[in-house]
Amino acid sequence: MSCHQHVIDQLRGAGVRLTPQRALVLDVVYHSHGHLTADQVYERVRTQSPQVDLSTVYRNLVFLRQQGLIGELRLEGEPTRFEAVRSGAEHHHAVCSACGAMIEIAPADLAPLSEALVRNYGFAVSLVHLTLNGHCAACQPAGASDKGQSSPHGVEALAGSDAEAG
Amino acid sequence: MSCHQHVIDQLRGAGVRLTPQRALVLDVVYHSHGHLTADQVYERVRTQSPQVDLSTVYRNLVFLRQQGLIGELRLEGEPTRFEAVRSGAEHHHAVCSACGAMIEIAPADLAPLSEALVRNYGFAVSLVHLTLNGHCAACQPAGASDKGQSSPHGVEALAGSDAEAG
DNA sequence: ACTCCAGTTGCAAATCTTTGCAACTGGCTG
DNA sequence: CAGCCAGTTGCAAAGATTTGCAACTGGAGT
Numbered sequence: 001m002s003c004h005q006h007v008i009d010q011l012r013g014a015g016v017r018l019t020p021q022r023a024l025v026l027d028v029v030y031h032s033h034g035h036l037t038a039d040q041v042y043e044r045v046r047t048q049s050p051q052v053d054l055s056t057v058y059r060n061l062v063f064l065r066q067q068g069l070i071g072e073l074r075l076e077g078e079p080t081r082f083e084a085v086r087s088g089a090e091h092h093h094a095v096c097s098a099c100g101a102m103i104e105i106a107p108a109d110l111a112p113l114s115e116a117l118v119r120n121y122g123f124a125v126s127l128v129h130l131t132l133n134g135h136c137a138a139c140q141p142a143g144a145s146d147k148g149q150s151s152p153h154g155v156e157a158l159a160g161s162d163a164e165a166g
Numbered sequence: 167m168s169c170h171q172h173v174i175d176q177l178r179g180a181g182v183r184l185t186p187q188r189a190l191v192l193d194v195v196y197h198s199h200g201h202l203t204a205d206q207v208y209e210r211v212r213t214q215s216p217q218v219d220l221s222t223v224y225r226n227l228v229f230l231r232q233q234g235l236i237g238e239l240r241l242e243g244e245p246t247r248f249e250a251v252r253s254g255a256e257h258h259h260a261v262c263s264a265c266g267a268m269i270e271i272a273p274a275d276l277a278p279l280s281e282a283l284v285r286n287y288g289f290a291v292s293l294v295h296l297t298l299n300g301h302c303a304a305c306q307p308a309g310a311s312d313k314g315q316s317s318p319h320g321v322e323a324l325a326g327s328d329a330e331a332g
Numbered sequence: 333a334c335t336c337c338a339g340t341t342g343c344a345a346a347t348c349t350t351t352g353c354a355a356c357t358g359g360c361t362g
Numbered sequence: 363c364a365g366c367c368a369g370t371t372g373c374a375a376a377g378a379t380t381t382g383c384a385a386c387t388g389g390a391g392t
Contacts, residue, residue: 015338015339016339016340017338017339017340017387017388017389018388018389019339019340019341019387019388021340021341022340037378038378038379039377039378051341051342052341052342053341053342053343054378054379055341055342055343055344055379055380055381056340056341056342058378058379058380059340059341059380060340062379062380066242066263076232077350079377079378079379080378080379094283094287094289094291096289097232097292103287103289105283105287106286109279109282109283109286110279112278112279112282113275113276113278113279116275116278117260117271117275117298117300120272120275121260121269121271121302121303122302122303122306123260123262123269123300123301123302123303124300124301124306125260125298125299125300126263126298126299126300126301127298127300128299130298132283132291132292132293132296133291133292133294134283134289134290134291134292134293135289135290135292136287136288136289137287137288137289140288140290181368181369182369182370183357183358183359183368183369183370184358184359185357185358185369185370185371187370187371188370203348204348204349205347205348217371217372218371218372219371219372219373220348220349221349221350221351221371221372221373221374222370222371222372224348224349224350225350225370225371226370228349228350243380245347245348245349246348246349
């Protein structure tokens with residue numbers, strides 16, 4: 001009841017309650033060394049409180065993410081995974097679309113972006129856990145002078161229709 | 167059959183087929199002025215081809231996103247929305263967690279990040295359509311010297327458990 | 333320790349997305 | 363123009379995530 005005062009304090013500040021279920025979800029995520037899916041969190045929570053419902057786990061996962069206590073990782077073709085956000089160990093991810101390699105990005109690399117958003121739009125971005133897609137060093141096409149997406153245009157006539165959004 | 171050669175060419179390059187369904191999905195997204203949910207795309211596609219299945223729409227939406235032809239927008243509490251990626255009009259989004267305001271971010275603001283990733287990790291990020299969360303100018307807390315997330319730590323004992331990941 | 337109110341929970345059902353599979357078809361080849 | 367093969371589709375069902383609601387409960391106030 002002392003070393004995690006930070007968390008309790010943060011939760012109190014949001015006008016929320018620290019229920020056993022919520023504490024358990026947070027605890028499970030913080031004790032896992034990798035990224036857990038909602039279902040995995042659910043399974044682990046149930047080993048300690050079998051009556052906890054999956055929807056409660058989901059609700060708390062969403063809640064804790066909004067509080068910045070956990071980050072989420074969305075990978076193509078698999079369910080969303082959650083990871084603890086620890087002070088001093090914050091990081092983001094870059095996932096290679098070709099080989100699936102995952103690179104951890106230091107928060108410092110995002111600082112310029114954060115500053116640009118404040119400067120240009122007055123927007124204080126909350127970079128809790130970002131996942132970027134692209135190609136890792138090993139998978140980049142040879143003559144990638146046009147690395148990026150080729151720019152599509154003139155797609156309007158593709159299907160020969162003219163159903164306007166309205 | 168000429169002005170959209172770019173798209174056809176891009177699709178051919180990926181070793182894929184340009185089916186009527188696929189063209190229709192792309193067409194619908196490109197003709198919409200806002201962001202459409204998968205279901206809205208489905209409805210519009212069906213006005214022209216009633217037999218097209220929702221799963222086909224989803225599959226094409228995922229496919230076109232991977233091709234960089236459309237971008238997706240994930241907002242809290244509502245289904246994913248899709249938007250056309252047009253050359254010369256690329257942009258990303260910053261969504262305010264407090265008021266829901268949505269700001270369009272110029273690609274230029276992300277250039278430094280893109281460069282840092284290549285320089286530091288050899289990673290060529292594909293910034294097709296990014297959505298960032300945070301607080302807009304109007305919703306930022308007054309004395310936000312600690313704007314960002316407070317750093318949680320020592321959460322381990324929160325639930326009094328010691329279920330180690332493994 | 334008791335009361336009260338708002339935040340939470342469990343349950344069931346709805347929604348949103350993805351997937352398996354056999355039939356179908358675009359588009360190259362002959 | 364017929365044949366072929368791999369990419370696609372429609373259908374049905376599974377899987378993932380969210381929501382409505384009445385009952386429950388933290389924790390501040392008394």
